[in-house]
Amino acid sequence: MLSATGESAAERVYREVKGQILTNQILGGELISEGDIATECDVSRTPVREAFLRLEAEGWMRLYPKRGALVVPVADREARDVVQARILLEEHAVRTLAGDPTGRADLAARLERNLAAHRAADPADIAEFARIDAEFHQLIVTAGDNPLLADFFVSLGERHRRMTTTSVRRDDTVAARILADHRELLTAVADGDSDAYAAALAAHLASVHDLGPRT
Template identity: 35%
Template sequence: MTAWTMSDTGRSAAGGLPAGETAAQLVHRRLRDDIVSMRRRPGDVIFEKEIALEARVSRTPVREALLRLADEKLIEIVPKSGTMVARIPAEILPEIIVARAALEAVTVRAAAESARGSDIAGLRAIIERQRETLATGDIDGFHATDEVMHRAIAEAGRLPGLWSMIVQIKVQLDRYRRLTLPQPHRMERALAEHEAIIDAIAGRDAETAAAAMDRHLDGLRVSLAPIRDLNPDYFSGDVGAVYDRWAGEMA
């Protein structure tokens, strides 16, 4: 977890909030980012007073932000016990991956059919930025460029609305994904998979592009067991049973 500095919150020197953003929205955005990025990990306690002091806001917008995060299943508010970051619900990960794969199959096919030369050049540039983050071991930067690339594919296919839908459904999946990136050679494999996807788009080969995207996202499925074993306290539910059922259905 990092401190909420002036630049983090986007406040002006006069202490104002970013244009168009309320105090509750600011707190929600920052806490949500901390949770999804795993800077705040499952089980970490969240102190309302501490957040208010760090963000330099009253406790009322902090409470509003926490209620919204609870609705999103990212935190748990236990009366008389406190507030903590929720564990990752393993039982819903398979459905999220299936839904994301289905939507991204559409966007990547559309990109292979509709991408302009400038779109492909942009995708190549994103790959180069990701290569640079890999070289420096910048996991946060690697994840950020991954997000940019998948969004750019949807935009190249003229389907930005589908990416907005994907963003809405993949929050819990993103938390799990962040646990996979530090694993040996995981980022190298992801980069190679991204290159295969972009090559297929550049070659106007929709079938190959869709197959490459499916292989890329399938890596999340096969990683669940080892990630579960390394971080058992980060997941809720019977993770072993979920994985066994998932592996059987996908076999």
């Protein structure tokens, strides 16, 4: 069955369930059933099963016959790996721009607009807050003018958004901390201070995502 937009029922269920996982409307560790999702999306179980298989293949859930689908939580190792990859990509981009005053000024202007939109966003709309947060960092990597690295960063975006929504829901002080940290990161970009950026980014991500030292 196709929707008015040409989207299949399985594609629609996949998009809706994945969206709920990324924004923590469905929490990691939660067991959901085909029947409940079929009712919620007003479809038969067949497209739900197809969507679940796709989500399992992407690592978002594990299927248990006759029991349902377990939404896979964000593991500590996964969070650390995502953060480490982000630090490498963003630091590279900022170092690339360090000797390009025009490029830095253009990026700083884009980041100012992003930060203004972030401050204007409804604090209760955590999904939108996380989207704008991801955009801030994507702007930086894209400005590094390496399409391969920028595309790889996009592939981390969904995990980034999920981690951010988890952190904001866990601690109501995190949103304000993100905005303050983004101002510090923006200043380092504008100044062309890649060392200050790298240090601020590492501290920002460790604090926001509650990643203490390895033991």
